[in-house]
Amino acid sequence: MSYDPSDDGARMSFDGRMSYGDYLGLDRILTAQHPLSKAHDEMLFIIQHQTSELWMKLALHEMNAAREAIAAGNLQPAFKMLTRVARIMEQLNSAWDVLRTMTPSEYTEFRESLGESSGFQSYQYRMIEFVAGNRNMAMLRPHEHREELIAPLRTEATRPSLYDEVLARLRAAGFDVPERERLDQPHRPDPAARAAWAAVYRDPAQWWELYELAEKLVDFEDYFRRWRFNHVTTVERIIGFKRGSGGTSGVNYLRRMLDVVLFPDLWELRTEL
Template sequence: MLTYADYLKIDDLLDLQALRSEPPEHDEMLFIVIHQTYELWFKQLLHETRFLMGRMQADDISRSFHVLKRILKIMKTLVGQVDILETMTPLEFDSFRHRLDSSSGFQSYQFRAFEFLLGYKREQPLTFQPEGSVGRKLLEDCLQTPSVWQVFVQLLARHGYAIPETELTKPVTEATVENEQVQQVLIELYRTNHNLSELCELLVDLDEGLQEWRYRHVKMVQRTIGAKMGSGGSSGAAYLQQTLFKPVFPDLWEIRSAL
């Protein structure tokens, strides 16, 4: 008989929280559980984002709405979990922080893969993953995959909008950048097509949700370690601040003053 524990592999799951502190520090368990939970949500975000792109490629606007709303709920959950992590004081974190050794959150290959799928593509995150590793292969795959934005502008072109050919044929490995011609198309779209403009607004919500997650992450790190060097050799909060308020769908923000 299949049980709840068998189906969800609960025994295996509960065996994954291996504390490194000796003697065990109470708060290390919270740190591990929170970050393992984040990785599970990142896995789901990748799953949903790939499905979203498939729905847009099939011109399934209705289902795209539904999937985007689910992604937004997950993003809100990610932000909400920061509240739990912030119950850990600087001294409590410091009691086991040295046990992290060279590991660091910026090495999260699933989160970087999510950024790649949204269109924030660059080579640097690959350098943190060993050749042939699971993380390296995932990032290489997502780097070679059309982004959400590329899939979206292709959808607009199929619906008769004059997306420039250079935007439709640009290499999938390139990061999304502003395009004035695309912005003119979006302004027209907002004025004439309520359905597609609502899809645009959900993409704006997603972009804003990502920025909110980055902001809360930065403030949590500042609250916990201040200006100290981050684990894994990063510059801590200073490293995270570099990505603040950088939209992944810049054209959708640039048109605001023209609407």
């Protein structure tokens, strides 16, 4: 006989009650895909980027909460949040595997429909970089036409980044690490910070929380770098060395971004150990 879930107590009628789709707002999410061509693969392209933006929204949620916890000296919850950010970046990496099933011929069928839109213009990606501490004010210009986007980015550039709050934990522990004079600039390698981290890594038992905090940041950046590398590989596989739809040099621009380091002190200290 066919199984009836109501026999086991499952509610089957949702008239006037909150359902799964109601709670998740699925009507809005599942009707947000609007291909502009008849190409079969445009749906893949849209959904891959939309879901990536959803994961980035969660990453920002976790990064901001981790920053607040670190600023308060409450490191244990921050470890969990930063671990989650790394797993989110791993999920974003897996998305490229799906997009790479699209061939150059298939992409060509709808590329003109994109106009000048490009992932280069992703507001949330830019905010992730700004929260982490990679603040290049020139990258605000693609968002200047929308005040509701440019204003939060400008505000973010005036407050301590995630890594600034981490460095504050070093100072609180007694290490002589100077505060940055310009919050609206990317983090540059700092000899004092590198020396402090080297001391932490040489004696993890004494500085265990700082040691673990550093490794959580390295985990995050490790997956972030892989995401950038997969982006380069995917673009080269699909469009070769054509210019990007947003006007960048495409693969050459993305390769240049591979050299950007979020937490340079944590990577450079390894040479000294």
